[in-house]
Amino acid sequence: MIVAVLAGLAAGALWALAFIAPELVRPFAASDLTLVRYAVFGASSLPLLAVLPGERWWPVVKVHWRAVVLLALAGNTFYYLLLSEAIQRSGPLLPAMVVGALPVVMTVLGGLRDGHFSPLRVAMPALFILSGLMTHIGTSPSPVPVTSASGSMLGLALAVAALASWAFYGLRNAELLDAHPCIDLLAWTALTGVATLITLVPLAAFSLGQGIGPWRSSFSEIAPLLFWGAVLGLLSSWLATWFWNIASRTLSGELLGYLIVSETVFAILYAFLLEWRLPTPAELLSMQLLITGVVLGMRATPRMRPQKQELARERIFSAQGRLDDDD
Template sequence: MIWPITTGLIAGALWALAFIAPGMIEPFGATDLTVVRYSVFGASSLLVLAFLRKKIWLPILRSNWLLILILAITGNTVYYLCLSESLQRSGTLLPTMIIGTLPVVMAFLGSLRNKTFSPARFLLPALFIMGGIVSHALHSYWSGPLVSTSELSVIGLILALAALASWAFYGIRNAEFLTQEKETNIVAWTALTGVATIVTLIPVAALLPSGPHSILQGATIGSGTLILWGLILGLLSSWVATWFWNIASRSLAGDVLGYLIVSETVFAIIYAFIIEQRLPTATELINVTLLVSGVSLGIRAASKGSRHQNDVNLYGQEGGGGA
């Protein structure tokens, strides 16, 4: 279990790079970064498939092409479209708070679908994680400018909830497939997802909001930095992170995967400290401690729940006794 948990944490650390990239690519916006990132993801995936033997990936594509497209849409394109629109309509705080609940939502749905849900085991980790997320969001809010009226946008709220539901579906369904289909090559599955992402990105890109200085409008000044970060995110945050996450998804229950997503938030906070060249404040340190504690408690509780369920399945009754 140590290796799958490690790969899940690595995936979170690589995903967190996406939080710092937008501040590095000005005057380009998030839409430009997304187009370049997923183009790199798709192009590198095509290259991987070119080197893999067709008998490895072609049967997977033929049998699961619709699921691959659905996962690419929900985990990447639609998720970003809803999130970016929510950020534009409602500001930063509301979408951050809603998307921040993803670890708890994933853990809850995963334990329900695995039939291992226990309020006693779920409540304490969820409280720790939610406490850390809410405290971090409120600390950022009180340290920043006052809320504008746009942050009360009902449409922004709906879009943020749609983004949350979109990625939660991806995380659960992707894990279920990889758990059930043990023979599926993970490298091929990751590459096929990347190709499907660029296929779905083409029509979605036309709907994405773009600023006056955008590659979609033909702007090229400063594009070198944009391309650099697009390569970093496309290769590391998309390709390698998805590969590591798929390794974790094959071996871990959905509730454990949910808790591991917190690592994305934790590493994003750590990266912010590094960029700002400062140590965390007391409040920030408490927030990170709450998040890490929630993950630790959740994984421990989920492990106990899995062992208990295995005992029930093996012996036919609780406590592991004989008939």
């Protein structure tokens, strides 16, 4: 249990690197970083599949290849494209507010799908998390001006779609891993990387067709993009996905939702390091509210999925029965 929680927190810490990388690869666009990041994720997954015995991943491909491709789209390529387009349409503030609510949405949906949802149990942690999010956004610089009301509404719709896309990925990925404990987590992570690489083909073809992309630059210009693309591909995508799969196999959907807050907290901390400054009192308050919400939620939330809890009870009763027989 502790290992699964630590794995979920570690995944959030690695995902948060993606929030500072775009500032470090300018003037390249976020789409350029996306291409390099997920290309590294997929390319690094191929050698692992070649090394792993075929029986650890080939049966999974035959049965679940559609699910792997769908999850790669929902959790990686499609999600990021929706989010980046939302930011371009309406500025960064509105999408940040929408996608920042992901922990609360995951917690509610996870509780509903697990069959253990309680509005009273979720209300107080959600209030702290949303308050922390709003406090942090309120201390941020002014957003980029929106060109029109229609652009703002479209940006809102795209942000909501991005939120729904990742929430689907987080919950469906956890359900599959829980329902099929025989799936090797290393192989599942590598298959997700290869599937993500496949989903990049249309995006790369579009960039080539438009005559845009990082390949039109010299090596000295592209070096920061390649470096941070490799960092994100290996750490924020590969290692973080593996950590998240470890957490998803064991923890309840509600608890997974709370653990995503670690991404927001670490992103704030990385921003302080990038700007080489200490947080303001308001920023400290926002992080305290976020962490308090997570602690309250984790204390009140069932740790394991219902199937895992039932199995644990059966093992306890079975062990007790053997002790009684011995007596």
